[in-house]
Amino acid sequence: MQNTTSSPEGPAGSEGGAADAVNRFSADGASTQQQASTHFGFKTVAEGEKASKVAEVFHSVASRYDVMNDLMSGGLHRIWKAFTIRQADVRSGMKVLDIAGGTGDLARAFAKRAGQTGEVWLTDINESMLRVGRDRLADQGMLLPVSVCDAEKLPFPDAYFDRVSVAFGLRNMTHKEHALAEMRRVLKPGGKLLVLEFSHIARPLAPVYDWYSFNVLPWLGGKVAGDEESYRYLAESIRMHPDQETLAGMMRDAGLSRVRYFNLNAGLVALHEGVRLC
Numbered sequence: 001m002q003n004t005t006s007s008p009e010g011p012a013g014s015e016g017g018a019a020d021a022v023n024r025f026s027a028d029g030a031s032t033q034q035q036a037s038t039h040f041g042f043k044t045v046a047e048g049e050k051a052s053k054v055a056e057v058f059h060s061v062a063s064r065y066d067v068m069n070d071l072m073s074g075g076l077h078r079i080w081k082a083f084t085i086r087q088a089d090v091r092s093g094m095k096v097l098d099i100a101g102g103t104g105d106l107a108r109a110f111a112k113r114a115g116q117t118g119e120v121w122l123t124d125i126n127e128s129m130l131r132v133g134r135d136r137l138a139d140q141g142m143l144l145p146v147s148v149c150d151a152e153k154l155p156f157p158d159a160y161f162d163r164v165s166v167a168f169g170l171r172n173m174t175h176k177e178h179a180l181a182e183m184r185r186v187l188k189p190g191g192k193l194l195v196l197e198f199s200h201i202a203r204p205l206a207p208v209y210d211w212y213s214f215n216v217l218p219w220l221g222g223k224v225a226g227d228e229e230s231y232r233y234l235a236e237s238i239r240m241h242p243d244q245e246t247l248a249g250m251m252r253d254a255g256l257s258r259v260r261y262f263n264l265n266a267g268l269v270a271l272h273e274g275v276r277l278c
Contacts, residue, residue: 100169104133
């Protein structure tokens with residue numbers, strides 16, 4: 001594991017004029033909105049379409065999500081999450097927010113550490129994924145608060161949580177900078193954000209990794225989850241995600257300090273950390 005630390009034209013004069021101004025403003029706004037675009041894998045889509053397209057992917061794969069994670073990573077995702085849990089250092093009584101928490105792996109571990117006096121929220125923008133996580137936790141006797149919410153507009157007060165985590169979810173967000181700013185907002189001073197995400201693998205391994213990603217992963221998705229295209233998107237979304245240093249810079253820009261990252265498995269995955277100081 002490599003531990004890398006990053007340093008830180010005039011007013012409307014009548015009702016008709018006012019209405020015309022509003023209409024011009026609305027038209028300009030609509031035009032701007034139509035022109036705004038972002039990536040969905042390797043495709044370019046209107047910003048307003050990305051969330052629904054991502055939702056379709058995860059509605060499709062929710063029931064087989066963990067099985068596919070084990071197959072795709074050879075079980076390594078469990079090690080990556082265990083490392084994240086250790087770095088989070090959640091203690092009794094802490095308040096923790098797990099964003100894009102999916103099937104609840106991190107939330108379950110955090111809840112055990114936070115204990116009866118703690119408060120751990122499992123959230124996801126995708127209701128299908130959240131339902132799987134909620135039911136799985138309930139089957140294990142853990143009744144945690146859950147919420148369908150957008151990471152770019154978190155429904156929590158300022159400075160509420162001691163820890164915020166997001167594992168394999170940031171790359172699917174339309175405006176990552178807005179999401180990071182929201183995560184920083186809900187952290188208490190001294191609180192820590194942890195971002196676990198696929199990243200940029202060491203260059204010598206890239207050709208093999210690319211072949212695996214664009215041949216084996218879609219094939220597995222088709223055979224196991226019955227959805228080849230969703231896993232093709234997941235492979236593409238990893239390539240479009242910022243590299244380690246770029247993401248570290250985005251976290252600093254969002255107001256986080258002491259930003260550092262750990263490369264796991266030669267950069268296949270990276271865990272980024274940042275602290276809200278005030």
